[in-house]
Amino acid sequence: MGSGFRIALIQLAVGANKIENLTRAAKLVKEAASKGAKLISLPECCNSPYGNDYFPQYAEPITGESIQAFSKMAADNKIYLIAGSIPEKDGEKLFNTSTIFNPKGEMINKYRKMHLFDIDIPGKITFQESKTLSPGNDITVVETPFCKFGVGICYDLRFPEIAQIMAKKSCHLLIYPGAFNMTTGPAHWELLARMRALDNQLYVATVSPARDNDASYIAWGHSTLCSPWGEVKAVAGADETIIYGDIDLDYINQIRNQIPISKQRRHDIYEVKEK
Numbered sequence: 001m002g003s004g005f006r007i008a009l010i011q012l013a014v015g016a017n018k019i020e021n022l023t024r025a026a027k028l029v030k031e032a033a034s035k036g037a038k039l040i041s042l043p044e045c046c047n048s049p050y051g052n053d054y055f056p057q058y059a060e061p062i063t064g065e066s067i068q069a070f071s072k073m074a075a076d077n078k079i080y081l082i083a084g085s086i087p088e089k090d091g092e093k094l095f096n097t098s099t100i101f102n103p104k105g106e107m108i109n110k111y112r113k114m115h116l117f118d119i120d121i122p123g124k125i126t127f128q129e130s131k132t133l134s135p136g137n138d139i140t141v142v143e144t145p146f147c148k149f150g151v152g153i154c155y156d157l158r159f160p161e162i163a164q165i166m167a168k169k170s171c172h173l174l175i176y177p178g179a180f181n182m183t184t185g186p187a188h189w190e191l192l193a194r195m196r197a198l199d200n201q202l203y204v205a206t207v208s209p210a211r212d213n214d215a216s217y218i219a220w221g222h223s224t225l226c227s228p229w230g231e232v233k234a235v236a237g238a239d240e241t242i243i244y245g246d247i248d249l250d251y252i253n254q255i256r257n258q259i260p261i262s263k264q265r266r267h268d269i270y271e272v273k274e275k
């Protein structure tokens with residue numbers, strides 16, 4: 001594994017036309033690869049608008065047209081592709097699924113969102129992914145010649161437990177395709193990414209769709225790359241764009257040696273004992 005490589009996060013403008021979304025994604029993946037990115041990520045729900053009214057209509061099996069398009073994007077540009085997520089149909093069930101491709105275009109892994117986005121903030125936002133989607137149950141860690149990375153999707157970012165497991169499985173980078181909204185986005189999106197980066201001393205990438213003020217669910221945007229020091233290394237605004245960052249494995253080791261929290265944990269005192 002070399003010490004450094006370039007990652008690109010594509011903040012895609014996602015609209016109602018699935019083919020147009022995939023065509024735009026292909027154009028931006030090509031642009032990112034031409035600028036030296038070896039790992040490229042698309043956002044959550046990158047082939048469909050985000051919402052319970054859309055998931056059943058846009059869902060497709062894991063062999064569907066979107067997967068074929070992603071495979072071609074990876075192979076044509078010889079890059080690793082984290083294909084954001086799509087609504088996946090498996091029998092009677094729907095999942096929010098991220099698929100991962102190697103530079104030959106082979107799908108080498110997939111991740112089904114484990115924590116569904118069910119929240120109720122009166123007067124602001126109420127959303128229940130569980131009305132249409134089922135949760136996945138498996139943590140996904142991917143080994144590449146550049147680094148080992150883990151994948152979560154959006155609301156998963158709020159759960160330090162899975163980030164910690166992925167860090168324990170030797171990940172250097174956690175990638176979260178996600179679409180926070182105009183209430184929780186400004187309040188929590190960056191803070192959560194920095195927290196996951198800092199408490200696991202690794203890089204964290206969050207990848208949002210671009211903001212569409214006419215959409216029924218308005219995404220916050222602000223795709224972000226955070227360093228193991230907890231700093232924001234690159235951040236987008238609200239519009240369609242690509243952000244780039246360098247992942248430096250030596251820097252991770254340096255931080256972990258300087259502040260060796262993973263060796264200092266007091267597992268003997270963390271259990272909650274009932275009196």
Ligand SMILES: NC(=O)CCC(=O)C(=O)O
Pocket residue numbers: 044116117153154155156158178179180181184185188
């Ligand atoms: N798509 C999602 O999971 C949205 C999560 C979100 O907005 C949050 O506040 O958490």
